[in-house]
Amino acid sequence: MTDVTNGFKILIVDDEEEYREVLHMILSEEGYITEVCNNGEDALKKLETSTFDLVLTDLMLGGMNGIQLLKAIKSKYKSLDVIIITGYGSIENAVKAIKEGAFTYIIKGHDPEEFLIEIKKIKKIKELENENQILKSQIKNLNFMLETNNSTYKNIIHIAKKAALSNSNILILGESGVGKEVLARYIHNHSNRRKDLFMAVNCHSFSHSILESELFGHEKGAFTGATQRRRGRFEAANGSTLFLDEVGDMPLSTQVKLLRVIETKTIERMGSNQTIDVDFRLISATNQNLNKSIPEGSFRDDLFYRISTITIEIPPLRERKEDLKLYIDFFLKKSQGELKKEIHTIETDVMNFLLSYNYPGNVRELKNIIERLVVLSENGVIRKCDLPEVKKFFANTLDIDPIKPLKDIRREIESQYIEKVLESCGYNISEAAKLLVISRRQLFNKITEYGLK
Numbered sequence: 375m376t377d378v379t380n381g382f383k384i385l386i387v388d389d390e391e392e393y394r395e396v397l398h399m400i401l402s403e404e405g406y407i408t409e410v411c412n413n414g415e416d417a418l419k420k421l422e423t424s425t426f427d428l429v430l431t432d433l434m435l436g437g438m439n440g441i442q443l444l445k446a447i448k449s450k451y452k453s454l455d456v457i458i459i460t461g462y463g464s465i466e467n468a469v470k471a472i473k474e475g476a477f478t479y480i481i482k483g484h485d486p487e488e489f490l491i492e493i494k495k496i497k498k499i500k501e502l503e504n505e506n507q508i509l510k511s512q513i514k515n516l517n518f519m520l521e522t523n524n525s526t527y528k529n530i531i532h533i534a535k536k537a538a539l540s541n542s543n544i545l546i547l548g549e550s551g552v553g554k555e556v557l558a559r560y561i562h563n564h565s566n567r568r569k570d571l572f573m574a575v576n577c578h579s580f581s582h583s584i585l586e587s588e589l590f591g592h593e594k595g596a597f598t599g600a601t602q603r604r605r606g607r608f609e610a611a612n613g614s615t616l617f618l619d620e621v622g623d624m625p626l627s628t629q630v631k632l633l634r635v636i637e638t639k640t641i642e643r644m645g646s647n648q649t650i651d652v653d654f655r656l657i658s659a660t661n662q663n664l665n666k667s668i669p670e671g672s673f674r675d676d677l678f679y680r681i682s683t684i685t686i687e688i689p690p691l692r693e694r695k696e697d698l699k700l701y702i703d704f705f706l707k708k709s710q711g712e713l714k715k716e717i718h719t720i721e722t723d724v725m726n727f728l729l730s731y732n733y734p735g736n737v738r739e740l741k742n743i744i745e746r747l748v749v750l751s752e753n754g755v756i757r758k759c760d761l762p763e764v765k766k767f768f769a770n771t772l773d774i775d776p777i778k779p780l781k782d783i784r785r786e787i788e789s790q791y792i793e794k795v796l797e798s799c800g801y802n803i804s805e806a807a808k809l810l811v812i813s814r815r816q817l818f819n820k821i822t823e824y825g826l827k
C-alpha cells in the first residue's frame with residue numbers, strides 16, 4: 375500500500391454491491407480513504423455530515439440517478455468533484471454529465487489503472503488549488519494589520535478566532551472605518567469555509583428593490599428589466615460566508631425576508647416559488663445604534679436576536695491609541711510598496727500629529743492620510759506642508775480664550791501636548807521622550823511639574 379494520498383477521501387455510490395466492493399478494495403489498496411453508499415439519497419445524507427474530496431457514482435442508480443445526484447452535489451458543494459461510472463450502453467448520458475459539471479466518466483470493466491490516473495489528476499488539482507488558496511490568503515493577510523497592544527482589541531481577535539470555527543451568526547458593531555469588514559474577512563479566513571469566496575453585500579448601496587434582487591436573485595421577467603435569470607448573493611454564498619454590511623439600513627420588508635432565510639435556510643428567487651436550499655455563514659455589520667433603531671421600529675428585534683448570536687463591538691481608533699504606531703508603520707510600508715516610493719524621513723510635526731490626532735474617520739482616515747503623504751512625498755521625505763490637518767490641529771490647540779500671559783499659555787499648551795503624546799504611546803516614557811526629542815529625565819520632570827499621571 376502506498377501512502378501518498380494524504381487522507382484523500384472518496385465516496386463510492388453504486389447499487390451493485392460487487393462493483394462497489396471492487397472499487398473500495400482497489401482504492402483502499404492505493405491508500406485512499408473510502409466510504410460506500412448504495413443510493414444517491416444516502417450519499418447526500420453522508421455529505422451533510424462528512425467531508426469528501428471526490429464522489430464516484432454510478433449513472434444508473436435505484437431512486438435518484440447519477441445525473442440527479444451530480445446536480446444536487448454541485449448545487450450544494452461547488453468544489454466537490456464527481457466522477458461518473460457508466461456501462462458502454464450509456465456513454466451518451468455520461469457525456470451529458472460532464473456538461474453538468476462531472477470531472478470525467480469511467481467505463482465499468484475497463485482497466486482500473488485508467489481511473490486511478492483520473493483520481494490522481496483530481497488529487498493534484500486539489501493540492502494546487504489548496505496551495506493557491508494559501509498563497510492568496512497570505513497575500514490578503516498582508517492587507518490587514520491585526521496586531522494590537524490594546525487589551526479590548528486583543529480580546530476581539532481572540533473571540534473572532536473562536537467564533538470563526540463555529541457556524542454562529544456574528545454581528546460586528548462599530549463606527550464607520552474601524553475595520554468591521556476587515557474583521558469579517560479575518561473570521562472567514564479562519565473558518566472552514568475559507569476555500570470559498572467571501573461574499574459581501576452593502577445593504578446601503580442599493581435601492582430597496584435592487585437590494586432584494588441582489589440578495590435573492592430573480593427569474594427572467596420577474597420585473598421590468600429582468601431580461602435574464604440571475605442568481606442572488608444568498609445562492610452565490612452557498613458553502614461560504616455572506617457579509618451583510620450596513621445591515622442596520624436594510625428596509626423592514628427585506629428584514630422580514632432575511633429572517634425567513636435565516637430560519638429556513640432556503641430562498642425563492644424573485645418571480646419564482648421554487649424553494650432553493652442555501653448554506654451560508656452570516657456575518658452582519660452596522661455602524662447604526664440598533665439599541666435605538668429597535669424601539670424606534672426601524673429594525674426588527676427578532677432579526678436582531680437571530681443575527682447576533684455573537685456580537686463583537688470594535689472600539690473607535692481614538693480609544694486604542696497604543697496601536698497607532700503599528701497602524702502607521704503598516705500603512706507606510708503598504709503605501710510605499712503600492713506606490714513604489716521609498717520613505718526615509720518623516721518630519722517630526724507630522725509624526726506628532728499622526729500620534730495625537732483623534733481620527734473621527736478611524737482606520738480608514740489614517741490609511742488615507744498616510745497614502746496621501748506618501749503620494750506627495752518628495753525625495754523620500756514626508757513633509758508637514760503636505761498635511762493640511764496639521765495646521766488645523768495645531769491651530770485648535772492654540773485657540774485659547776481669554777488672552778493670558780505668554781508664560782501661562784506656554785505651560786498650558788506644553789502640559790496638554792505632553793499629555794497627548796504620552797497618551798498616544800500608552801504612557802511609555804522612553805517612547806514619548808523620543809518623539810518629543812527630550813531626555814527621559816526632562817520628560818519625567820515635566821510630568822511631575824504638570825501633575826500628569
Ligand SMILES: Nc1ncnc2c1ncn2[C@@H]1O[C@H](COP(=O)(O)OP(=O)(O)OP(=O)(O)O)[C@@H](O)[C@H]1O
Nearest residue numbers: 517518519520550551552553554555556661737738
Ligand atoms: N486592521 C486593519 N488593517 C488594515 N487595514 C484596515 C484595518 N482596519 C481597517 N482598515 C482599512 O480601513 C478601511 C475601512 O475598513 P473597513 O471597511 O473594514 O471598515 P468598516 O468598519 O467596515 O467601515 P464602514 O462602516 O464604513 O463600512 C479599509 O480601507 C480597510 O482596508
